Ligand code: HEC
């Protein structure tokens with residue numbers, strides 16, 4: 001318990017500790033104008049120990065959250081049930097886990113996703129690992145918080161396609177939800193309660209320290225020599241990877257244009273659609289790299305099917321377009337350097353605590369049912 005919560009509760013310690021900054025300071029030093037987004041982002045890098053199995057449940061009151069929605073055990077329990085609740089969908093068959101399937105790194109192994117009507121959106125399903133570190137959600141950042149995001153998929157016609165009024169009616173007929181919403185929020189099922197509980201569940205979803213983080217904490221055998229060379233490349237001024245992918249989730253949570261889809265006749269303009277700013281054309285949220293080895297295919301449109309293809313994309317200098325970020329330019333990596341980078345990307349994965357969250361007492365599902373959901377989500 002203690003070991004695991006370090007990666008969350010270590011927040012204040014981070015401000016005191018210079019270890020990561022010392023280590024990366026030199027490397028970042030080469031990046032010139034690359035912004036260091038503040039030491040808070042290094043919180044996850046402070047975790048010290050190898051991952052115990054299963055990953056324990058963290059101390060909820062230590063998880064960073066908006067002041068009006070602190071993470072509590074009751075909300076996480078309710079959020080867990082709602083995450084796997086088919087009543088949130090029009091046909092009572094689709095859950096959040098249908099698309100964000102934890103056996104596939106909380107994505108779905110497809111370029112995009114089909115909703116209850118079979119209609120598909122244009123975007124790849126992002127993982128929710130590390131979403132507590134994200135300021136804005138969705139590939140274009142159109143939702144300002146996890147709370148704001150959570151109700152979107154329920155009413156979206158190409159996702160769960162259900163009205164909130166119907167969802168509330170259905171939930172109110174289930175004694176568990178009547179009692180649980182009452183206990184947690186002091187009233188029956190409500191849209192706001194659903195949003196708060198789902199967001200709390202997402203924030204409580206944690207990974208054990210990755211091999212990369214364990215290496216940072218002094219466990220030098222956690223990475224192979226090849227991975228260590230890949231890490232140096234990743235944090236080098238030559239690749240610039242870490243100038244965008246940095247902090248606890250290896251994402252700055254801001255937006256950048258690396259050219260994906262910009263060679264299409266009618267490209268998805270991403271962030272531009274939200275802000276209307278011409279320089280945002282083709283910018284998308286810098287995604288987390290946590291558990292990246294599990295969430296193929298990659299990019300907002302799922303157009304790159306492997307991590308090798310992602311590395312090739314960067315090696316070739318991205319896809320040319322007027323707003324291409326200048327940090328994306330031809331790298332001329334050797335074949336062994338590409339392998340090193342790939343080996344490093346594979347060190348960013350670790351088991352999560354879903355199973356331990358599933359064992360919280362207030363979920364009120366038979367143990368076998370939880371095990372079924374975890375092994376085989378709807
Ligand atoms: C039909 C598939 C589907 C279902 C069902 C679904 N999602 Fe998603 N989810 C997506 C896609 C696709 C995106 C990205 C959309 C975009 O960026 O425009 C997304 C984005 C998200 C994000 C933003 C992640 C980030 O990094 O920005 C969160 C959080 C999320 N979904 C939570 C949920 C929750 C909670 C539910 C259940 C209430 C749910 N999703 C149901 C497909 C789905």
Ligand code: HEC
Nearest residue numbers: 239240241244256260284285286287298299300314325327
């Ligand atoms: C200028 C900022 C920037 C730089 C530099 C950068 N990235 Fe990215 N990265 C992004 C953005 C933005 C996306 C998503 C783009 C999209 O979907 O259109 C992305 C996507 C990815 C993905 C796919 C993630 C997913 O879930 O689909 C991987 C893997 C990745 N980058 C690794 C790297 C590596 C390795 C390097 C260095 C060679 C690197 N990045 C350099 C901004 C950057």
